[in-house]
Structure formats: structure tokens, C-alpha cells
Amino acid sequence: MSGMSYRHPERDQIRVDGVLSALGNPLRLSVVRLLDGGGDHNCTSVLNTLGVTAKSTMTHHWRVLRESGVIRQRPSGRENLLTLRREDLDARYPGLLDAILAGARADES
Amino acid sequence: MSGMSYRHPERDQIRVDGVLSALGNPLRLSVVRLLDGGGDHNCTSVLNTLGVTAKSTMTHHWRVLRESGVIRQRPSGRENLLTLRREDLDARYPGLLDAILAGARADES
DNA sequence: ACCTCCGTACGTAGACATTCGAACTATCGC
DNA sequence: GCGATAGTTCGAATGTCTACGTACGGAGGT
Numbered sequence: 428m429s430g431m432s433y434r435h436p437e438r439d440q441i442r443v444d445g446v447l448s449a450l451g452n453p454l455r456l457s458v459v460r461l462l463d464g465g466g467d468h469n470c471t472s473v474l475n476t477l478g479v480t481a482k483s484t485m486t487h488h489w490r491v492l493r494e495s496g497v498i499r500q501r502p503s504g505r506e507n508l509l510t511l512r513r514e515d516l517d518a519r520y521p522g523l524l525d526a527i528l529a530g531a532r533a534d535e536s
Numbered sequence: 537m538s539g540m541s542y543r544h545p546e547r548d549q550i551r552v553d554g555v556l557s558a559l560g561n562p563l564r565l566s567v568v569r570l571l572d573g574g575g576d577h578n579c580t581s582v583l584n585t586l587g588v589t590a591k592s593t594m595t596h597h598w599r600v601l602r603e604s605g606v607i608r609q610r611p612s613g614r615e616n617l618l619t620l621r622r623e624d625l626d627a628r629y630p631g632l633l634d635a636i637l638a639g640a641r642a643d644e645s
Numbered sequence: 646a647c648c649t650c651c652g653t654a655c656g657t658a659g660a661c662a663t664t665c666g667a668a669c670t671a672t673c674g675c
Numbered sequence: 676g677c678g679a680t681a682g683t684t685c686g687a688a689t690g691t692c693t694a695c696g697t698a699c700g701g702a703g704g705t
Contacts, residue, residue, distance in 0.1 A: 483683075526630065596692085
């Protein structure tokens with residue numbers, strides 16, 4: 428049997444204050460920027476890329492991102508694949524994600 | 537002499553994670569929606585409109601909103617006038633504020 | 646001067662966030 | 676089965692956020 432799946436909010440259950448609160452954390456914003464860059468990501472690869480030490484720390488952040496509707500977490504084998512819920516976010520809050528990601532890039536300059 | 541002024545970040549000192557974190561709080565998001573509606577606002581009028589009990593609670597939120605660059609606080613007589621820094625936010629993060637405000641309205645439906 | 650109104654500063658209390666280590670479950674390969 | 680890998684769960688420590696009451700200071704009106 429494949430692993431258990433997590434509870435995700437439906438598209439119409441997403442709330443903007445939850446999304447903003449989730450993305451107001453620098454580490455979680457970095458995660459979203461990384462996922463937006465495309466490619467396959469599991470928890471460990473993100474953890475290594477961002478230089479986080481403890482896996483259990485990220486487990487906390489996965490839950491915040493998942494329960495706010497920002498990412499989707501899909502178990503596959505012994506990995507946990509992570510994807511940005513771009514279609515849902517774009518449908519519900521047009522332009523929000525792009526504005527945030529552009530803003531994050533602007534802050535780096 | 538008029539009252540002391542507060543420290544506000546310059547436009548280019550604003551950071552998107554600070555803005556998101558500030559607006560991730562439902563009460564502060566309501567404040568921004570109210571200020572965006574136009575009209576003159578001082579601290580007490582916002583407090584009364586939103587049904588907040590303690591002034592000192594709002595003083596905390598004014599600081600968060602001010603230091604993240606979302607609002608400007610300008611003492612005038614014995615009042616403290618509040619304005620949304622729309623021009624600065626629009627210049628630095630095009631579309632962000634509109635997307636957030638539209639999202640907040642969408643969540644109400 | 647006096648009183649009143651507007652808002653801040655301070656201390657405090659409880660709730661929540663963030664991070665970590667250690668123990669645990671499940672999966673894959675041998 | 677055995678060992679290694681991928682993540683989670685749990686508990687604890689630390690820090691931050693939110694809200695409140697009280698006290699304070701500045702500005703206006705009388």
C-alpha cells in the first residue's frame with residue numbers, strides 16, 4: 428500500500444490571511460520561490476537547498492504551507508513530493524502569487 | 537510645537553515578508569481595508585469601526601503596520617492620522633496590494 | 646490653571662511560533 | 676530479514692504575538 432495522504436483545504440476553503448501569514452515567514456517564502464522555479468522536489472532536497480538543519484523543523488513548515496493551501500504534499504514511495512498549488516491560488520487570488528514572487532525577487536536587489 | 541513623528545521605513549527599505557506578515561493578521565488586514573476605503577481616519581475611529589476594546593492593543597498593531605511600511609502615521613493636534621502607503625507599495629510591489637484587497641473581499645462571499 | 650480627549654509606554658498574562666533532538670513508522674534495496 | 680533512507684510525531688525550550696489594564700504625556704477647550 429502507498430502512504431497515507433494529508434488533509435489539504437479545497438480551493439474555496441483557502442483564506443487570504445492564511446496565505447499571507449504562511450508566506451510572511453522568510454523560510455516558507457524561500458520554499459515557495461524554490462517550488463515555483465520548477466523541477467521535482469521532496470522534503471530533503473528543499474531542506475538541503477535552503478540549508479536547514481533539522482527535518483522536524485521543516486515538517487512544521489510543510490504543515491503551515493499545506494493547511495493554508497499554498498502547497499500540496501503527495502507521498503510517493505518513501506518520499507514526499509511537494510508542489511506549489513499555483514492553479515488554485517491563481518484562480519482564487521489572481522495576481523497575488525506573481526506579485527509576491529516578484530516582490531521577493533525585488534527585495535534581493 | 538506639533539507632536540513627535542514616528543520612524544517609517546523608506547520605500548526601498550520595505551520588505552515583502554514584512555508586509556505579508558503584517559497583513560497576515562485578520563485585524564490588521566481589516567484596518568488596511570478600511571483605510572483603502574478612503575476618508576479621514578484617526579486611531580479611535582478605526583478602533584470604534586472595528587469594535588476593538590483596548591486602545592493599547594491597537595497601538596501595537598499601528599507599530600507593526602508602520603514598521604512594515606504599510607501605513608503612515610502622522611500626528612496632527614492631539615490626533616494621530618492614519619493613511620495607507622498605497623503609492624509606495626504600488627511602486628515597490630505592483631499589483632500586490634490590489635490582489636490582497638481583492639482576495640479579502642473574495643473571502644467574504 | 647484645570648479638565649477632558651487622544652494616543653503611547655509599560656508591565657503582564659496567555660496563546661502561538663519556531664527550532665531542535667530523539668524515538669518512531671514506512672519504504673526501498675540487498 | 677537487515678540496514679539504510681525519507682519523513683513524521685512527540686516533547687521541550689525558547690522566543691514572539693496578541694490583548695488588556697494602568698499610568699503617563701501632549702494638545703485643546705474653558
